Amino acid sequence: MKFRVEKRLENGLGRAGVIETAHGEIKTPAFMAVGTNGYVRFLSAQDLEDCGVQAMLSNGYHLRRRSGQIAAAGGLAEWQPRDQEVAGSIRIDGLSAEAWQGPTLTDSGGFQVMSLGSGLGKVVAMDRVDEVKNTAHKERLARVSEKGVDFIDPFDGQPDFVGPEESMQIQCRIGADIHMAFDELTSLADTYEYNIEAMERTERWARRSLAEHIKHRDDLGYRQNLYGVLQGGRWEDLRRKTAQNLAKMQIDGIGFDGFGLGGAFLKEDLGEILRWCNEELPLKKPRHLLGLSHPDDVLIGAEMGADTFDCVAPTREARHGKIYTRDGDINLRKFTGAGEFLDRDCDCPTCRAGWTRGSLRALWRSGEIEKKQKYYRLASAHNLRFIVRLTEEIRKAMLQDDFKRYKENFLARYYGGCE
RNA sequence: GCUGGAAUCGUCUAGUGGCAAUGACAAGAGACUGUAAAUCUCUCGGCUUCGGCCUUCGUAGGUUCGAGUCCUACUUCCAGCA
Numbered sequence A: 001m002k003f004r005v006e007k008r009l010e011n012g013l014g015r016a017g018v019i020e021t022a023h024g025e026i027k028t029p030a031f032m033a034v035g036t037n038g039y040v041r042f043l044s045a046q047d048l049e050d051c052g053v054q055a056m057l058s059n060g061y062h063l064r065r066r067s068g069q070i071a072a073a074g075g076l077a078e079w080q081p082r083d084q085e086v087a088g089s090i091r092i093d094g095l096s097a098e099a100w101q102g103p104t105l106t107d108s109g110g111f112q113v114m115s116l117g118s119g120l121g122k123v124v125a126m127d128r129v130d131e132v133k134n135t136a137h138k139e140r141l142a143r144v145s146e147k148g149v150d151f152i153d154p155f156d157g158q159p160d161f162v163g164p165e166e167s168m169q170i171q172c173r174i175g176a177d178i179h180m181a182f183d184e185l186t187s188l189a190d191t192y193e194y195n196i197e198a199m200e201r202t203e204r205w206a207r208r209s210l211a212e213h214i215k216h217r218d219d220l221g222y223r224q225n226l227y228g229v230l231q232g233g234r235w236e237d238l239r240r241k242t243a244q245n246l247a248k249m250q251i252d253g254i255g256f257d258g259f260g261l262g263g264a265f266l267k268e269d270l271g272e273i274l275r276w277c278n279e280e281l282p283l284k285k286p287r288h289l290l291g292l293s294h295p296d297d298v299l300i301g302a303e304m305g306a307d308t309f310d311c312v313a314p315t316r317e318a319r320h321g322k323i324y325t326r327d328g329d330i331n332l333r334k335f336t337g338a339g340e341f342l343d344r345d346c347d348c349p350t351c352r353a354g355w356t357r358g359s360l361r362a363l364w365r366s367g368e369i370e371k372k373q374k375y376y377r378l379a380s381a382h383n384l385r386f387i388v389r390l391t392e393e394i395r396k397a398m399l400q401d402d403f404k405r406y407k408e409n410f411l412a413r414y415y416g417g418c419e
Numbered sequence B: 001g002c003u004g005g006a007a008u009c010g011u012c013u014a015g016u017g018g019c020a021a022u023g024a025c026a027a028g029a030g031a032c033u034g035u036a037a038a039u040c041u042c043u044c045g046g047c048u049u050c051g052g053c054c055u056u057c058g059u060a061g062g063u064u065c066g067a068g069u070c071c072u073a074c075u076u077c078c079a080g081c082a
Helices: A046-051 A060-073 A108-115 A162-172 A194-217 A236-248 A267-280 A293-305 A312-317 A357-365 A369-399 A403-416
Strands: A001-008 A015-021 A026-029 A029-036 A055-059 A104-107 A143-146 A148-151 A159-162 A178-180 A226-229 A258-261 A288-289 A307-313
Touching: A001 A369, A015 A369, A015 A403, A026 A029, A026 A369, A029 A312, A029 A369, A046 A159, A046 A369, A060 A104, A060 A143, A060 A162, A108 A143, A108 A148, A159 A162, A162 A178, A162 A194, A194 A226, A194 A236, A226 A236, A236 A258, A258 A267, A267 A293, A288 A357, A293 A403, A312 A369, A357 A369, A369 A403
Parallel strands: A029 A055, A029 A307, A055 A104, A104 A178, A178 A226, A226 A258, A258 A288, A288 A307
Antiparallel strands: A001 A015, A015 A026, A143 A148, A148 A159
8 A cells, every 4th residue: 555645734734645555546635435334325336436435434343244255255345245135134226236346444343342332322422521421331232351342242132252353354354455453442431541541452452453464464365454543532642652652563564554543532622632643643654534524523634634534424414314515514304395405516416416405305204215215325425425525625725725715614604604 | 764883182093980191103303423323312282480280082061079081962974774
């Protein structure tokens, strides 16, 4: 994998560049669509391309039991996930089973440590840290130890285990272009002391991840790459230290190919935390900001040196009726008329086909499953394109030395219209 | 015309003596950030100083401490017989 920085912001952190993988290049900053199970819910590979998506992120945890057949198919880019779906599967008219053949990334399953553990049943709060409490130990579905994470699979109730070695073996069978080291994401409710413990464990897991990854990274006939993941919560000393440690971590002269910026962030802290991390990380390695995509987060992320992003929000919120527009988000429930475009001047497949707020709402609210599925597809494509376009525009603004103005204009319009 | 049965929140529906009254849908509000998420939460007769108060289960009476629930009559609808 190669990464080339084309242009840097005046602050020295933000940059536009190009990542080259075995399955194609990614012009950065870039948003990767989340296709946890190997495909983006309700969207085809062609849909992703029509939305300008350059890369897809899947999840090693969710695909762990299918990793063998994925390897047999030649890796994620050759695997046709929808053919593998069993009873109750999603079959949507017009959606082909074709694999996403472009660049891919897999998450390690580290996020599930939190979502099934300390954060079970909770929202990953971004605005307030008060009132956030961890789930009681006895109720958790995941338990962390030095070895890895024991958990109960929520789908079938069976006990299972994933540690750094298992995660790397799974990810190397899935064969995405970029893998994430197995990490422990802490919740906003965890203390400084616990964050030290989790961060140090994450670093030990990073070394084990790197060692295992090196053994298997060429197994499918092309180079797979590994990112080390930074934790450390909201504390500057932890963030800088872990960035330094991971940046210099090597086994037989081989280090990480890039870095994942992880954690549950308080919105107001995000830019500062990213600055601490990225001031320590090497300039020439790409950085992926894990799990964020709201426009203000992407803008501050890109400004502070994140190169790629992923998030479930655009597609999930689309399914739940939230439609992104340049003048702020709208709740589709409120639009019964037929005449209004989703967003003016939008170039997404849905808007180009002439879908309006009212007509889309009618699909969504009809009791018919086929219509609802069509809604999910159209709405997902719109929101996905919205965030992808944001990253395209950020890149263009950076290359034209116009980022600051672009950011201010975008934010003023997007958040300014709120009553 | 006779004989049965039925009338409850926008719709369907639970309810057989303590009920402002069940559930579903619809409607309204909010949430969602490395997907246990085509999901979740809240509101959904009126008023309220949040303790309550008022008006409600086709209509009108009655029995009862107390009636959506029991009785009588009426209205409408459905079914069967004429």
